Amino acid sequence: MxxxxxxxxxxxxxxxxxxxxxxxxxxxxxxxxxxxxxxxxxxxxxxxxxxxxxxxxxxxxxxxxxxxxxxxxxxxxxxxxxxxxxxxxxxxxxxxxxxxxxxxxxxxxxxxxxxxxxxxxxxxxxxxxxxxxxxxxxxxxxxxxxxxxxxxxxxxxxxxxxxxxxxxxxxxxxxxxxxxxxxxxxxxxxxxxxxxxxxxxxxxxxxxxxxxxxxxxxxxxxxxxxxxxxxxxxxxxxxxxxxxxxxxxxxxxxxGRTEEGASAAASHTGSLAGKDEICDAAFRQAGIIRCENIEEMFNIAIAFVYQPPPQSKRVAIVTNAGGPGVLTTDAVVREGLQLAKFSEKTTLTLKRSLPTTANINNPVDVIGDARADRYVAAISAVFKDENVDGVFVILTPQSMTDIDSIATEIARVANQFDKPVYASFMGQADVSSGIKILEHSNIPHYILPESMCKPFHTVYNFNHFVVNNMPEILVSAHPENQAARKLIDDFIQAGKKHLNEFDASGILETYQMPVVEKKLAKSPNEAGKMAAETGFPVVMKVISDDVFHKFDVGGVVLNIQSEDQAEQAFESIIQNTKKNLPDAEIRGVQITRQIQNGMEVILGIKKDPSFGSVIMFGFGGIFVEIFRDVSFRVAPIDKSTALKMIKEIKSSELLSGVRGTKLRDIDAIADTLVKISALATDCPQIKELDINPLIVLEKGKGCFVADTKIILES
Amino acid sequence: MEKEEVKQRIKKVVSQVLKIDESEIADNANFIFDLGADSMQSMLLIAAFEEEFDIEMDVEKAQEVQTIDGAVDFISKYLQG
The missing domain is CATH 3.40.50.720 (NAD(P)-binding Rossmann-like Domain)
Incomplete structure (x- = not known):
């Protein structure tokens, strides 16, 4: 041994x-x-x-x-x-x-x-x-x-x-x-x-x-x-x-949800990927149910162990009080569950068994003076309905409410069906003995009726989506990319920590990522010629190991339409950079084709001390800056996971051709996400990476890496 | 003072504080693991050593001493000034 x-x-x-x-x-x-x-x-x-x-x-x-x-x-x-x-x-x-x-x-x-x-x-x-x-x-x-x-x-x-x-x-x-x-x-x-x-x-x-x-x-x-x-x-x-x-x-x-972890980050991905967001994403990826507090944890746990799982999300509510019934209905809808629509047979049964003042639609109101017999009639009827997947029973203690008998009867009736029942006996002192009966009978009890919704939904989701549908692989399936690793090793040996766009693009190209073709001009004359060769309009940017935020130093000129403009742009870029960063060593000015009619998204990598490399996807501009509308996954990911990441963000519809906009090449984004996942897995020395923006064209026309930066670990 | 004398006097003190027969105290005995001293008795031992040898010890460092042999070395240093 x-x-x-x-x-x-x-x-x-x-x-x-x-x-x-x-x-x-x-x-x-x-x-x-x-x-x-x-x-x-x-x-x-x-x-x-x-x-x-x-x-x-x-x-x-x-x-x-x-x-x-x-x-x-x-x-x-x-x-x-x-x-x-x-x-x-x-x-x-x-x-x-x-x-x-x-x-x-x-x-x-x-x-x-x-x-x-x-x-x-x-x-x-x-x-x-x-x-x-x-x-x-x-x-x-x-x-x-x-x-x-x-x-x-x-x-x-x-x-x-x-x-x-x-x-x-x-x-x-x-x-x-x-x-x-x-x-x-x-x-x-x-x-x-x-x-x-x-x-x-x-x-x-x-x-x-x-x-x-x-x-x-x-x-x-x-x-x-x-x-x-x-x-x-x-x-x-x-x-x-x-x-x-x-x-x-x-x-x-x-x-440690509120733990500070992102302020010192130098990239967008770094600042957006806080420890808690990563933890959330990782748990979801692994099928783990994350709980907010001890009470919620046990609320969900008892739903799992005491009752059968619901077959679908259609809930029947039986209550002796209108207000709590409405509150619970609101919570049902908010949680993404559905209020069951009763069959005619059920409605007829309820009509026959309940007083005329009772509400025989969902939520069923058995009226304040209901005793155990009325609860039994209502619960049995809704349990038998094929359109009902689970029952929430609510009780408020009136003077005539036989609390203990109702609790006993709920347990008895529930035992006859393979559907879940949860209960909420509202109050504390008067209902305590009834609650004990429920607890001893393995009927999950919740102080607030709204609290029944999340456990119900969690159990449903777990049994229908998590258990049988976990394709989000954790094993990298691609062959290792030695070329990228060598490039990174060389940069580290040379003492480089922040890789400029030119160098970072070289690494992305080893994964056949769609990087826009680049030329590096050393003089105004060369810039003019290279711009003409590239084809107008072009974008020109300063390339220097000492300049990390090119826009901030006036090192970027967009929409250049002629050789003359290119020559002028070269001079202004050099001038601006020297003015703002006198000590910066400038390698030249990069010239690339300006991609038109594209939609800008952001992709990124962040190395997390607990989970390793994490992949990020979001929209460019204000969506990422203000709304923090981004999704995360722990690398490696496959294409199906990449597609989920894209669909998961709130503004994903913008890619789907809604309201007259064009359907974008979502497949190409997913392919790029899988490639950066491979890069992250192969090269754990990458601390942060931004592809910002990735310009996405119409469906079938691909996408282009328009700018990128990489930060390596020290 | 010779180390042997220091050792005998330490054993005498330990015997009195922990109520153990002196003959049962081995030279390499650990105060807690072998002789069963609890945290209170460990503090009493330090006080008793100070009284026995008329010295004032660094309590934090004294608490790190775990065995009879260790105590002999530790106290001898104080006696040598």
Missing amino acids: KNMNRAELHKKNLHAVFYPQSVAVIGTNKMKGTVPGDIFTNILKANFQGIIYPVSPREKSIGGVKAFKYVIDIPDEVDLGIIVFPSSVCKLALEQCGQKGIKSVIIISAGFREVGPKGLEKEKELLDIAKKYDISFIGPNCLGVINTDPVSRLNASFARKYPTEGSIAFLSQSGALCTAVLDYARAKNIGFSKFVSFGNKADISEIELIYYLMGDPKTKVILLYLEEITDGPGLMKAAREVIMKSHKPVLILKS
Whole structure:
């Protein structure tokens, strides 16, 4: 097993983290209210199904169980070590775990990278020991691990309460959030299959845990709280695999949405591609459901685990109050769902079963004085309707409302159909017992009726689009382009960081990108001749390694119609540049054909520290500057993804020939996007790239790179 | 003061603070890992060493000392001035 790939090793060792036959709590003591003491007590109290060994340098026994001075003194085999010693001696404890042959370890102790460079050093020492002995460990600096499966019942954590058994796995980088989530879930009767606080993720990260949960029969939904993403492509790959192979949704709450990250960027793409936008795009690409907060995360999770998925988006609303019915109708439409149109049979049934004052159309208003029988009649009727894919039941507590009976009946009727039902019993005190009945009956309950819409839509989308429709490949399919790599290596060796248009175009040409043909004039006379050879009108631009924003220094002249104009333009460009940037070394003036009747779009690359190279698409001009109407994908992408990126932006209709405009060559844009994706994959030294503008002609006539810049990594 | 004498006096202090028989304290024993000192006892040990040897130690650096041998070296430096 020596030198086994760490990921493979984790796959092998993780089972013992959740299903150990024997556990040693290393560094425990008798003191209640301390982490070392409470972890041992929690394992005992949860009725762990294996054998537990306390390891304590001072105690002869703990909780009536014989204690060992060192883990190596334990005469039997130990599957899982839980280290609760202070950080200063964790490495000694881990070393002994290695000597004892323990392969799976949880390091609860704090005092590592979270306290600074010295702590980080200690963390690295732990990893070295783990590698030496083929140990996989969770932590350090974590709350621990809980497995509610009755065959294990392991509570290797210092959480206050042991959760109930359920189908949701929760993984968290924050230990403190874990305890809050456990409390929240307990109040809502939400159970967990596995509960993991992985802390500093020095060894095992969320990626290995996601892979493990893919094969866990007890887990139906995976929830993750993340503070930092260290391996974005790895996370995307793991999530995609889990979703495609096991159809388990992956929901992530990622903190740090407002983190500043784009202000120092030197290109358009750099300034538009903030960390959060990239994270959003990457999650969507991988089929990950991103949640705004804990409440939304659990709102969606319970919809996944408690109810069947809707077949389509047509919703029936049954309510005893008009106002909330209308509010929910608004939310249904806003969310992109549809209000079901009832069949004649349903309308007739409702007419017969409800009072004449009731509204028998959708939303069905059973009227304020409705008791359980009226709810049953309405819910049963709409459930049977083929035009209904799911039912939202709303209740407001009137004096005659038999809340508990209605809750019980909703659950009873819902069990007879393979369609989802969600409920919202509005209020708090009066409806609390009814809510408990719903929660215990696995009917997802939401305090606000509007909150039923997003979970319904998310479950629908996941089952109909995400699971069976994930073509957005993450593997580059093209042969590597050595020519581009060599050019870039040469530029780096020459100490160039910002590549001017002339040099950047040379790189794009190695990918057969449609770069406008360029000539470089060194004198006014040469400029005139070259312009005539090119064919008027032409565009002239200054070329200098010291000029990055050519327009700002007066280094660009457009629409030149004659040799004379070209000669004059040469002189004015040189003059303006020298005036604005006296020290700039000017290589010459570039002459290109001016592409006419085109539409300007922008394409770009940005290297993200978490996800690697990211591709951007948007419209030129104010669309990109003011509206930030752009789309992103993590490279590599294929053509179908490129086409999605183009369609995704709000102003994409402008390319489709609406209102008398011409249909543009969308295919050519997609081809160029795929080519810059290939460039980004081949040449990770590219920090930022802008193609701004790419001029797009009518369908079938192609597109042209009219300007470009590249920034290389230092 | 000879290092051997320093070591014996350290062991005596450790024995008193942690309530362990002196004979059970090995030269390379780790205060936490082998002798089971908790964070409070670690602070008590530092105070007791200062009293025993009539020195004033840098507490932050003293907390990094983990073993009997380490304490002998650390305290000896103070005794040598």
